[in-house]
Amino acid sequence: MAKEGSIACYHCGEDCVPTPIPFDSKSFCCSGCRTVYEILSQNGACDYYDLNTSPGIKANSRETGNRYAYLDQEEIRKEILEFSDGGISTVKFFIPGIHCSSCIWLLENLGKLQKGIAQSHVNFAKKEISITFHDDSISLRQLVELLVSVNYIPEISMDNVRKKTKRKVNNSIYFRLGVAGFCFGNIMLFSFPEYLAGGDFIEGVIVTNLRWFNLIFSLPVILYSGNIYIISAWKGIKKNFISIDVPIALGILALFLRSAYEILSNSGPGFMDSLAGLVFFLLIGKWYQGKTYEALSFERDYESYFPVSVTVLNDDGEETIIPLGKIKIGQRILIRNQELIPADGLLVKGEGNLDYSFVSGESNPVNKATGDRIFAGGRQLGSSIEIIVEKEVAQSYLTELWNRETHEKFTNPKITTLISRISKRFTYAVILISTGSAIAWFFIDPSVSINAFTSVLIVACPCALALSMPFAYGNTMRIFGRNGFYLKETQVVEILSNIDTIVFDKTGTLTQNDDFDISWDKLNLDAKERELIMALAKQSTHPVSSAIYKSRTGIINQTVEKFEEIVSQGISGIVEGNTIKLGSSAFVNTNSTAEQNADGNRVFVSFNNELNGYILLKNKYRQGFSNVISLLGRDYDLHVLSGDNEAERERLSEVFGSSKNMFFKQTPHDKLEYVRKLKLKGATVLMVGDGLNDAGALQESDLGVSIADDVYHFSPACDGILDSGRFETLGNFIRFSKTSVKIVKFSILISLLYNITGTTIAAFGLLTPIIAAILMPLSSVTVVVFVTLSTSYLANKRGISKRYSTPK
């Protein structure tokens, strides 16, 4: 959002730097935003701006060019389309940019912008749009280009395309819950007359008839809603594993069989209300636990990183586009500026300038000459290159690492859940007490024996126990999510509380990708001349240029003539009579032998063709970085694994206190092995990383957290995604996970107290349906209310419950 005193862009709301672009008596920050406004206003779609103030996404004015040409390929088109018949097609896209009601309005009124769109529908929760269009009026490629032109860029990757068929919603928990709730309500009503003292109001015949209704309504509860517990318990027992579902299944079966017997033999009212209530409450817990972040993906692998298609050149230099999976060894492929290298290969034409930061963690682009071997995953910056494929996509260095290692994960025996440790003992205790009281009663009064046995099983059913964890961790997960830390599932909270070792990646994890520390030390220039450089940098939107411009202190308004920008090389222009060049050493002075990137990103400077030295840009460490590390250092064993060179060792060891656990030049495989070794030594490891180079280590660790600038964009498979703006609160999250485990332990104590009380009553043969009907819901409600309120209260007290909005 715009800072005070500056003008906010009408479209996206960001600062208009350096100067606002006026259009239609409104101000825009860039031509991209202006263009989007223009498109919308021409088509009478300005309602977009009435619904929210500056709802747009900052446009990075990009020409689509041939970027989406592959969508014209029949083969790829077929894979992407959901449905296509008789000139009408339907397609679904994931658009991470969807964030407000204006987005919904615009995307559902796409028809205003372009003819041929019959219908579009947004699913806001999933950030998905489904569009139906007429093939003869608009092609798939035009449709995507239309979305890009208004800056809603759909994510199209191999992974998305393939998942299309697999995506199937599982609604069974809702159906189970609905049926259980329905039966519970009815059974409660039918059971009510039984509880009226004396029963004089109602004729006996009605009460008996109502019991039959109860029996009928209990059938769907046990056969449909509750059967998952019985099935899961049985599966566990077959594998010699006693889960919490075992005592639950015992309780459910005891409840049903005894009640059915009582009703059939007309000897008592049965406990059908308790049975239905039990299953209903348990299912609520299961549903609450299963709620996850729909728009986030925790399962991504290299497939979602790679493009859908590649451009292949035949012997005559003709271009054809083929799906990525069809690449064969020996094919010659064309990689344009900003495109990814999809497979390992040999560079045969052009100058490679490859950004591997996401893959290897190296922060500076790597230069490759003709004849060099290139690994998949790098992004080409600059002019187009041609490579000859040497390995298939799935066999590439990077992807192979991934494919192989996920199968052999070494599981840490220390990670068993609290509940599963308790449930074993609990089950034995229940069986012991129930059999014990059955035997005791057999000698005192045999007629009560079977009654006491089933009563103990019924009342000991650990409903409250089973609910405490879903609600405590579920609520914690939600609190974390509001604060920018998204967990894959509730179980992660408990694992987080158990970790003792934290391994950090450096580039992109500890450092920021888009902000630099700038040092002018290696430049023999005075302040006046620096201003001239900044004036030149102001002209370019390249992140390095804008970083240099941003470091200004005064106002820069020198005019620049003959400005020129050569992609990934540098910029040049004439400022106040001086010809200034800014860029790589090759660009500025071809004779220079100075090393390009030993200690950071060096931007060489020349004045009137004379080399003056260089400006050094280093990736800035994240906000609160040293605080977080020194706080965590007190309680945890900290390690740093970097794919980068040692330039930062000194600075890092100052913060970390020692450089003992710091390793540089680490390949993705090294990182994985390192984490594995730590685990074999008995450590419980939290890995914090960001890129594909950490993917193996994230998988191998007990808990992998990936840091993302935009949580909806690609992040490697992990257990949690941390919004990069919230890095400084990492310690708070870990600390709170411990609190929430303590809350669970305390709630287990409460539920055990209820169980002991109930079991005592039952063992003496005194359990009546009304006591069961009161005790069971009472204990569940107490536990659920206790864990939910206490997690929310404590989170609030520690200041981590406030809603944190992800910057768009």
Place this chain on the structure above:
Amino acid sequence: MGVLILLISFSIVVAVGFLLAFIWSVRTGQYDDEYGDSVRILFKDDKPDPPVSM
């Protein structure tokens, strides 16, 4: 008092109707996107009639 049984039977029929309505609403995805529906209803309705699909 036999009328009670009759009434209860009717009420069950009605209740089953609601259960079926619930199952239908889940099945047709009416809970999939609560935010979207909540704002969509407030949009000005100036859409032309949807073109007839062939």
